[in-house]
Amino acid sequence: MTYRQRLSFFICIDSCIVLSAIFISSFLVGEPIHVENTLLWISTIAILCSHYFFSLSYKLYKKVWEYASTNELLLLLKIVTYVAFVTGVVQFIALQEIRFKFLMITWLLHLFFIGGSRLVWRLYRDSIINRRTTKVRTLIVGAGSAGTMVARQLLKNSECRLLPIGFIDDNSKKKNLDILGLPVIGGVREIVDVVEERKVDNIIIAIPSLPEKELKPIIQECAKTKAETKILPLLEDLITGKVSVNQFRDVEVEDLLGREPIDIDIESISKNIQGKRVLVTGAGGSIGSELSRQLIEFQPSHLILLGHGENSIYTIEMELKEKKQHDAVEITAIIADIQDKDKMMDVIKTHKPDIIYHAAAHKHVPLMEKNPEEAVKNNMIGTMNIAIAASVHQVTTFVMVSTDKAVHPTSVMGASKKLAEMIIQDMDRKSDTKFVAVRFGNVLGSRGSVIPLFKKQIERGGPVTVTHPDMVRYFMTIPEASRLVIQAGALANGGEIFVLDMGEPIKIVDLAKNLITLSGFTLDDIEITYTGARPGEKLFEELLTEQEIVDQQIYPKIYIGKTTEIQIESIQDILATYTSLDSHALKNRLIEIANSKTIHKSESVVTI
Template identity: 45%
Template sequence: MSNHTAESDRTDSKESTAFHLRLRDRLVSMRLALLIVCHLFAFAAIYWAAFLMRFTLDIPLKYQEIYWANLPFVVGLKLLVFYALGSFHGWWRHVNFSDFIALLRSAVAASLLIIAFDYFVMQNWQHRIPRIVLVNDFVMTIVVLGGLRSCWRVWDERIAPLDGSRVTDRALIVGSDFDTAKLAHLINGQTKLGIRIVGMVSALDQRNGRRYSDLRVVGTLEDLSTLMQQHRTTTLFVVTGTLKGRRLRDLLDSASDRGFKIKILPPLNDHLRGADSVPIREVSYNDLLRREPADLNLGAIEKIVDGKTVLVTGAGGSIGSELCRQLSRFHPRKMILLGRGENRIYHIERELNDNAPHIRYVPRIANITDAARIREIFETLKPDLVFHAAAHKHVPLVEENVGESIINNILGTKVMADHAHEFGVDRFVMVSTDKSVNPTSIMGCTKQMAERYCQTIGQNSKTAFISTRFGNVLGSAGSVVPLFQEQIRRGGPITITDKRMTRYFMTIPEASQLVIQAASMGSGGEIFVLEMGEPVKIIDLANDLIRLAGHSPGSIEIVEKGMRPGEKLYEELYYGDEKSIPTSHDQILSSHSRAFRFEEVEHQVHTLIESAYADTAVIRGLIKKFVPEYGGQPAKPQQRKPNSPEKEKIQ
């Protein structure tokens, strides 16, 4: 019997819900008609109130007749003007200052039209409207309609949430400036989020109680524990860039101990132009870089990209696709998207066409080692700039496929560089790696040979050949971060090769911007490196990701499995005899590679390509001959400083 009753209750509940949904949909579909009817009665009442104000609540019979005689014209004209100017569109619960400007514009236009109608049409009619009544009508239209619309938003944002059913999470936000307060008000205005920001926390050492409307600066981060308890909050919002990596890392540590959550908001100006919603996300590792994120100066880039034809190899990869996104900001005339994977090229072309449709995109499925195909592309499309990002980069896989790595990384670079030189390309920028310095892997050696070829072919070329060396790129295909995150999702263990291992890290946008910046700064022969601060221990990275996933330190096991073939404990950015010099950008260093002759490098490259599918031992012997550093584990490097700050900077 009870089961039958429960089932009946559920059925009644579903029918009730369906009825309310149908009723809501019907009302929404009739919304415009309802608004017009409501405004009709409101305009009639406002017009009557204007007469009451003129005659101090005692309207003579004569003027009552004037009211009724002109009512259809006044209300009709106001309805027409308000409809024509869009004042019946938009939802009142989203009303803001721009809506009041629109209301003022409609009221002014309607009043001017009524005055013109009264003066020219009613000039010889006995029912002329008193001027003061028209003024009263104008003022009251703004006050009454503005008040009604504001009341709707006040009810939606201030009164309705008081019962607690809409607010599931009270929060504080870090910041004490106007933009932060505006962002907080936007969140509070989105009642569907179920979040209520009740105060602001200063990131500076100030306790001035500053107030922005109903939001007040309640204290500083040093008082955070007390503030969270006082205001009964469980969430702390941090705007991107408000707190630097180290401080945000410390805050994240304390959050897990104190039992509250940290969420990241985009800066107001970056992500909210024209948007109705505020994107909220969890803290990511990019927020916790153990250095200040690079803020690269892109001003000079437009000079070399604007109106030019740009070719990007590996355009479907992590770095190549981000290069295309960044380059599209600088209005190239044409962008050639070259890659082997048709699906990736299809996706990046579609994305670019959606976001920057003013540029002509030319997708080309091609293998960079196919000289005939590359020649056809250069002959028909005539690129002015080449960004060479295509490469095999996964160290353990390359160790198992030595010949293929030589073909792709060395021959592919040679084919691209040869055609850039032959067809007079302005600039050729090669994406290299810090693994090319004192390499212990085949991948590092192939990139070292590719660097040499680019540097030496440029010695007698009109094309400026430039190289950039990356650290490990966070979030790129095959990087360690997605691997660790997947292992955490499975409950562990996290596998690392050695607790002593360190790496330099950079974000995908930093990597792509370094490449573009290098193109604008280099004149040929340089190797550019981003100043990436101190190297990060891989075990520290693993612990950071464990905390980001909401686990306490030690809750996920970390297991050492030993170094894989080709791996290094410590990465380096320069050879000992490479001279690093400062550039016009304080976060980018440049070095000129060791002296090599083109004929010598060309012979070495030719020999390696010819031997690519020989016995692996033979290939490794040749590589050891051409790259004597290949082999042993380097000593832990010291942080490299520019040789001489007084030296002339590269512009």
């Protein structure tokens, strides 16, 4: 109803309440109820007028009573007390006497009826109206301030389909206690049993300040159930108003990594990027686009987005330009192929970037096995083209995105990236430009990664295809990978290979199982089938070879090591002859050169 309709309704209700309180009070104290009783009518008029005056003054009729709390109760107490006081003053002025007994009983009845009417309305909404809609039984993990806030919000919000039925908390002091009428049922290890016994359909993890490593086991327990799991947003997002308390995000596979966020040196990165001209190749790709999003936060003077696919470049250009806080950053989108040497030279000459982040590459292992010449053209020749252009036009820093598949490569893609690393290390020796590479493992959610494939297979009802039950990989998120690349540019002295400490490798089959359960299915619903390792795939990946590993730490998670000898003559030979080789011979030659074990001790590798 409108505010005017609501006001009229409450005035009518309150008039009946006030009159009932007065006449019942009169009856109880023996005050005769008839037209000649001046005291009664003066008191009635005084109570009604003062009630409406104070109610309107304190905006009593603007309160939403289904959300009422102690504040509203105190407000009612204040209004009714003021009404009794004013009525006593009117009695004294008009009749030279105050009927204290009458006023006291009227005050009690007035407060009881006014407060009771609001309480009855709230109980009616909570117990009758809200039950008319189907509710989703919800378990809240975390009985702290955040969990209590979530429970209160869900209980008050009649339009929300989530019905909290209890809390899960490992604090033994809270077990078997009631919070807002909801029991603390048990600890994290009891989640599976509680969900089954209490027929829980939804789980909300309401511990936003919990570190990633401690969050992981909770998510793993939730993943064992059929309940849909969601996570409360960060408290800072709630406080700043970015999201509300009843806006939960879905649990993602990234949450199961249990990885702490990478700490980056904001000061050194800002100094390195702010006010500079920055170019990103492959800017439309998963890594390139995230690099661009993060780079623009450091306020470069000019951000150049270079890519081969016009749709992806257009998308990231529009996204960045829509961020009004970055109006000071000039953004230029360029459609170009890094295999075009003349075009690369022209782009660098025209835009004169200070820093280049080279993320353009062919990365699909099976496709490159079938098309090794394309891996040579894009990953090696393309890298050489942009690196030479950077050197000629005196770019300060060149950062190349590499892969853990470049370590002991058994695939064309891995070998081509390893040789691309050698190319830029050779360029570093010859040039004033600082050339470095950044090596990391699989990126969750990137194009061509297993996660989008698994999600599509689950949406189709399965089966989910895994190549081998023992296949393991290192994983990181796209933002993590992008931060590492940016940090590498700030730390670069030239010639390094930066490698992230990626924690423990994860079995692909475990990733598939977790994604199935997080999607609300069981392993009986969605089948997992094994297809066999694909051409060029290894059962496990490495981040450094035995020859590269050195334990000395020079920065948190940063190590200095050694690199294998740069086979630049062999690389030049294969670039000159690759078109004359068949696919099998080209593949073998690439892997042979990339797996050279000779140590070149004058060079260094830096690992994050």
